Amino acid sequence: MANISVIIPVYNAQSTIEKTVNSVLKSKDDIELILVIDGLTDNSLNICEEMKKKDSRIKIIVQENKGALCARINGVKTATGNYIMFLDADDEYIDGIFRRMNEIIEKYSPDLIKFRYKKENYEQYKYFSENEIFINKKDFKEEVYPMFLEGYQLNAIWNSCIRKSCLNNLKIPAERLRYAEDLMMNLNVFTNINSAVFINDIYYFYNTNSNSITQSKKSSKKWLEILQNATDVYSSLFYYLNIWNMYTEKNIKLVQERLKKEINIIINILNTMN
Numbered sequence: 001m002a003n004i005s006v007i008i009p010v011y012n013a014q015s016t017i018e019k020t021v022n023s024v025l026k027s028k029d030d031i032e033l034i035l036v037i038d039g040l041t042d043n044s045l046n047i048c049e050e051m052k053k054k055d056s057r058i059k060i061i062v063q064e065n066k067g068a069l070c071a072r073i074n075g076v077k078t079a080t081g082n083y084i085m086f087l088d089a090d091d092e093y094i095d096g097i098f099r100r101m102n103e104i105i106e107k108y109s110p111d112l113i114k115f116r117y118k119k120e121n122y123e124q125y126k127y128f129s130e131n132e133i134f135i136n137k138k139d140f141k142e143e144v145y146p147m148f149l150e151g152y153q154l155n156a157i158w159n160s161c162i163r164k165s166c167l168n169n170l171k172i173p174a175e176r177l178r179y180a181e182d183l184m185m186n187l188n189v190f191t192n193i194n195s196a197v198f199i200n201d202i203y204y205f206y207n208t209n210s211n212s213i214t215q216s217k218k219s220s221k222k223w224l225e226i227l228q229n230a231t232d233v234y235s236s237l238f239y240y241l242n243i244w245n246m247y248t249e250k251n252i253k254l255v256q257e258r259l260k261k262e263i264n265i266i267i268n269i270l271n272t273m274n
Helices: 017-025 044-054 068-078 097-108 137-143 146-150 181-192 220-243 249-272
Strands: 004-010 031-038 058-063 083-086 112-119 132-136 160-163 195-205
Touching (some): 004 044, 004 068, 017 044, 031 044, 058 068, 068 083, 068 181, 083 097, 132 137, 146 220, 146 249, 160 181, 181 220, 220 249
Parallel strands (some): 112 195
Antiparallel strands (some): 112 160
C-alpha cells in the first residue's frame, strides 16, 4: 500500500492533464494517483485511460459534474494511502516533493505538512523564519489560527499533505460550494488535526489560467451564486473563532474585513457585466 495518495479533480483539462500527471509519475516513489473525472465534458477521460495503461499507480473515478470539492472528497474515499495530497489538473509538482514528504512523516509523524507554492513571477510568503517547524495543537491558537484571519497563507488546500484519518467526517456542504472551497476544507482540517509541520520549501507550481473561477466568464446568476458561497464560507470563520476560543473584538473585525474584501471583488465583477 502506498504511503501517499495524490488526488486530481479533472474537469475540462484535456490540454493540461498529461503534463500535470507526468509531474507526479516521474517520481519513482511508492504513490497512488487518483484521477477524478468531474463530468464528461471533453477528451480528458480518454487521455487519462491511456496514461493508466502505462502506469499501474493510476486509478480513475468518473462522477457527474459536482465541482472540485466533491471530486476531492470522492477521491479520499477511494484512496488507500495513509496521507492525502491534492493537485489541480493544470498545476504541477516540483521534483523531490514525495521524498521530502516521506522524510517529514518519518521524522515527526504529523497530521499535516504545509509546503509553499510559486507561480510565474511570484513565490508564496514564508510561513515562519525557521525553514522547518513542528507545531502541536496547544500552540495553534498563537501560531497557526491567526493566519486564517490576517491573510491568505492558509487559503489553499493543494499545498498540503494530510493524514487521511483527519479528512473523515468533514462538515462541508460540498455540492453547493464552487468558491472558497479550499478555505472551507482547510478550516475543517485544522480543527481536526493535532499537529502540523510547516516547511518553506517550494514544491508546487500554480498555473494561472483562464479556466479558474475568478478568470472565467459566467452569467450574472452564476456570480450571484458564487457571491452567496463566498458569504457562507467567510462567515463560517465566526463559527471557528468560537471553536478556537478566539472570539475577540479584534478577530471579529479581521474576519469582517476579509469578508468585505471578497464580496467587493465579486461585486466588481458583476458590475463589469452590466
